[in-house]
Amino acid sequence: MPALVRRTVRCPCGRRSSTVVLAEGQEPLPLPCTAECERHKRRARLADAFGVPDPEHYVPVQVRSTRTQCAVLWLAMQVCCLSALSAYTARTNPHHLCGGR
Numbered sequence: 524m525p526a527l528v529r530r531t532v533r534c535p536c537g538r539r540s541s542t543v544v545l546a547e548g549q550e551p552l553p554l555p556c557t558a559e560c561e562r563h564k565r566r567a568r569l570a571d572a573f574g575v576p577d578p579e580h581y582v583p584v585q586v587r588s589t590r591t592q593c594a595v596l597w598l599a600m601q602v603c604c605l606s607a608l609s610a611y612t613a614r615t616n617p618h619h620l621c622g623g624r
């Protein structure tokens with residue numbers, strides 16, 4: 524029996540994390556990003572655009588460089604955000620920005 528170790532796994536954007544128990548030497552599978560991740564990134568981006576710090580929904584810097592798994596969603600989100608920026612007022616329900624996405 525190999526020894527069991529605890530490892531922390533994260534999703535590509537780093538928002539989700541979970542502790543798993545693995546056999547020593549085994550690599551954990553990363554968590555997938557969820558729609559919630561995308562909403563957080565979008566909010567962070569809107570906060571950036573308006574210069575409003577949003578510590579409650581702070582997204583670590585790695586988000587900007589770790590986009591591999593979320594690249595398509597990220598691009599779609601940026602387009603969506605740009606078109607939504609003019610309509611964005613204060614902290615509305617982000618669902619409204621993307622027509623329910």
Ligand SMILES: [Zn+2]
Nearest residue numbers: 534536556560
């Ligand atoms: Zn994520």
